[in-house]
Amino acid sequence: MNPSEGLYKLIDARCVNPAGSESEIHKSDRHTLLIGIKGSCEVEAKGYCSEFGSCDVLLLLPDTPWRLLVNEKHSLEYCCFTFDVYTMDGQHTLQRGELEADIFPPAHWSEALAKTDLICSCWQGSSWERMESSIRFQELLLQLWRPDSSEAKHRTPSTAIIDQSKAYIESHFGQPMTREQLAERTGMSVAHYSRLFKKQVGRSPMEYLNSVRIRHAGDLLLRSEMTLRDTAHRVGYQDEFYFSRKFKSAIGISPSVYVKKHRMSTRIASMAHPYTSHLLALGLTPYAALINNSRGSAYSLNNVISLGHDQPDLGRLANARPELIISFEHSDYAEPDKAGLFPHIAPTCTVPFEGDWREHLRIIARAVNRLEIARQWLEAYEELAESLRLSIREKLKDEKVAVAQYENGCFRLFGNRNLGTVLYKDLQLERPRQLLNVEHSILLTPDQLSECSIDHLILFTSGNSAQRDLIHRSLASQEAWRELNAVRKGNVYEAADSSLYSCYTSLAHDLFLRRSSELLLSHMSRR
Numbered sequence: 001m002n003p004s005e006g007l008y009k010l011i012d013a014r015c016v017n018p019a020g021s022e023s024e025i026h027k028s029d030r031h032t033l034l035i036g037i038k039g040s041c042e043v044e045a046k047g048y049c050s051e052f053g054s055c056d057v058l059l060l061l062p063d064t065p066w067r068l069l070v071n072e073k074h075s076l077e078y079c080c081f082t083f084d085v086y087t088m089d090g091q092h093t094l095q096r097g098e099l100e101a102d103i104f105p106p107a108h109w110s111e112a113l114a115k116t117d118l119i120c121s122c123w124q125g126s127s128w129e130r131m132e133s134s135i136r137f138q139e140l141l142l143q144l145w146r147p148d149s150s151e152a153k154h155r156t157p158s159t160a161i162i163d164q165s166k167a168y169i170e171s172h173f174g175q176p177m178t179r180e181q182l183a184e185r186t187g188m189s190v191a192h193y194s195r196l197f198k199k200q201v202g203r204s205p206m207e208y209l210n211s212v213r214i215r216h217a218g219d220l221l222l223r224s225e226m227t228l229r230d231t232a233h234r235v236g237y238q239d240e241f242y243f244s245r246k247f248k249s250a251i252g253i254s255p256s257v258y259v260k261k262h263r264m265s266t267r268i269a270s271m272a273h274p275y276t277s278h279l280l281a282l283g284l285t286p287y288a289a290l291i292n293n294s295r296g297s298a299y300s301l302n303n304v305i306s307l308g309h310d311q312p313d314l315g316r317l318a319n320a321r322p323e324l325i326i327s328f329e330h331s332d333y334a335e336p337d338k339a340g341l342f343p344h345i346a347p348t349c350t351v352p353f354e355g356d357w358r359e360h361l362r363i364i365a366r367a368v369n370r371l372e373i374a375r376q377w378l379e380a381y382e383e384l385a386e387s388l389r390l391s392i393r394e395k396l397k398d399e400k401v402a403v404a405q406y407e408n409g410c411f412r413l414f415g416n417r418n419l420g421t422v423l424y425k426d427l428q429l430e431r432p433r434q435l436l437n438v439e440h441s442i443l444l445t446p447d448q449l450s451e452c453s454i455d456h457l458i459l460f461t462s463g464n465s466a467q468r469d470l471i472h473r474s475l476a477s478q479e480a481w482r483e484l485n486a487v488r489k490g491n492v493y494e495a496a497d498s499s500l501y502s503c504y505t506s507l508a509h510d511l512f513l514r515r516s517s518e519l520l521l522s523h524m525s526r527r
Contacts (some may be wrong), residue, residue, distance in 0.1 A: 013120045045104055049069070050105035115143075164186075169212055214235075228255055268286050287322060324349065400430050411449050416435075
């Protein structure tokens with residue numbers, strides 16, 4: 001039956017957090033609607049597997065077996081709605097019916113989360129709240145299927161299938177892949193799938209696959225020292241000579257010329273503040289970058305084209321016409337979809353989110369042909385860190401050191417990344433046990449902080465001098481603060497604002513290495 005002809009009755013609504021490695025097979029005699037809240041997994045239904053994550057919508061018809069393949073390393077949360085559909089027959093009698101089509105593979109719909117949480121929470125309440133939940137569920141279905149919806153999610157199922165096929169190509173481009181295999185994943189015939197794909201995308205599935213592979217190859221060539229053969233294999237080509245021909249056909253120049261040309265680029269666009277810092281450490285001022293006065297006081301960016309404050313503006317980026325873009329991954333930042341558009345503006349070097357800041361510096365250095373400068377910079381940093389480490393550890397011994405930002409009445413203690421990496425990795429100082437497994441930071445109340453064994457505390461506070469004095473007077477009036485070891489021993493070091501030091505990057509770490517060492521050594525010299 002057509003969605004607009006039905007009457008819908010919500011049977012159950014709940015939020016689900018499946019356990020790690022769950023793979024239980026589900027089957028219902030009712031319609032099932034799944035909406036991803038956060039995390040990701042693979043969903044298997046109708047004999048096919050597909051990705052399922054945040055804002056993905058999956059509709060399954062009655063008696064369709066399905067299961068979620070949840071990896072232990074990934075969390076997942078989703079809403080599950082079961083409902084019945086009724087239609088009226090010729091005698092004006094309601095009969096339970098079934099929709100004409102499901103939505104599989106899942107389709108992305110950014111508006112999906114707007115109503116789901118309220119529907120589930122109301123469903124657990126009073127009879128009036130359950131009535132509200134049912135009404136809001138009707139509104140959700142209306143948004144899902146209405147033809148003139150503001151978002152193209154309410155596309156035909158075939159459109160959603162092609163989008164999912166594109167997403168599969170993007171994430172599996174390095175694997176062997178044929179048109180027949182792609183068509184089989186969708187449940188369509190090869191001819192039908194190919195026609196739909198070209199109609200929607202503007203090129204055939206294999207042409208699209210080739211463009212994705214060439215784009216990723218260009219990125220790899222710029223940011224790594226991989227051989228041509230290894231690069232070809234990484235992106236899915238078994239023959240480097242065939243890869244070179246495809247690359248030159250697509251880009252207009254050979255891979256070797258591409259690398260030489262773009263590693264010598266001077267019009268470099270930085271898509272994140274840490275990358276700008278790395279470029280400056282290498283002696284390069286970006287041609288265009290994000291500029292935020294609250295972050296930019298650590299370095300001068302005069303005559304640099306502004307691409308925005310904290311998120312890049314695509315219009316400004318396109319108008320700047322850079323020769324090389326230093327980009328973040330799709331999974332980074334508040335607007336990750338932008339990362340996929342950068343390669344259409346200029347050649348792109350992607351810096352992975354994971355990894356040590358030193359490796360980030362080396363990746364960028366390769367892309368801009370400054371590896372030797374990076375080596376010298378890192379060598380000087382390590383020599384300074386070693387010298388300071390010996391001096392500080394000789395005096396501190398096994399005393400515990402922490403660095404915190406005071407914010408809204410609580411203390412943000414930094415762990416193994418950002419500020420903490422200078423203290424605990426570069427200077428090899430002892431940390432409180434509460435920070436042993438903390439990657440970035442934890443937020444503690446004054447009472448919780450007093451339970452930590454902290455002998456020395458570097459404390460960042462915000463505001464002007466008068467505001468910081470007010471904060472310290474307020475802290476001094478609190479018994480929990482006065483009970484802290486570092487306070488009783490007089491080992492609290494005021495470091496003012498943290499913005500110069502808190503970025504996970506080369507210049508920020510160099511600044512904090514010097515500043516934290518200065519604070520600790522100058523204080524201990526007065527003992």
